[in-house]
Amino acid sequence: MDNYIIHSAIYVVGEIVTLAVFFLVTKMFGKGLTLSSVLRGALERGFLYIILLVDLPQGMAFFGALKIATRLKDDDKISNDYFLVGNLVSVLIVIGYYLMSQYCF
Template identity: 40%
Template sequence: MSLTNWIYLIFTILAAEFLLALLFSQWSRRLSEKSKVKGIDIFKGIFERQFLFITLINGIPHGLMVFSALKLAMRIKKHDSSDAEAEEKYNNFFLIGNFLSVLVALGYAWLYGQL
């Protein structure tokens, strides 16, 4: 891969991560006033997508299973709330957010394959 292609790939990933951080931040604020995306949450999301990207471009699709298992383990009783509506909103945010992260990582891998 040429240097120009690497620069293009890195710029695209950085731009996508910035847009995702804005999207998740705004979405979180709409769900709840108490629910705010922290810097560590943004970093974890970037790290997760890069993990998926690296495993996919190296021909290790099992990384998706590892990612799913870790996310499930983290989800178990993380959000302890007696409010069913708040729990449903959180579950939707969690599920859609993870699907979006996986799709973005797949997009990165596809872009890498095209360059």
């Protein structure tokens, strides 16, 4: 039970820090944060964190395929640089969560 509490705490605190990081990144690109983008990002990072915790690296490939598939027919005019930087930062943050959890155990 303590493991779940520690993993949850790492995720929640990390998401608060992440919100600040993405606020800065969106400012660099002249964009703004929306509630839907914040929630979508938190859900994606939660999924990736769980995938790493349960040692299912195929989930990373699955996630990548989903991101590409949803991007193919997207009419949204988000630049590729913005999309790439956002996703790389998000994945690096999840890897940081995972490394912190490994350090705690």
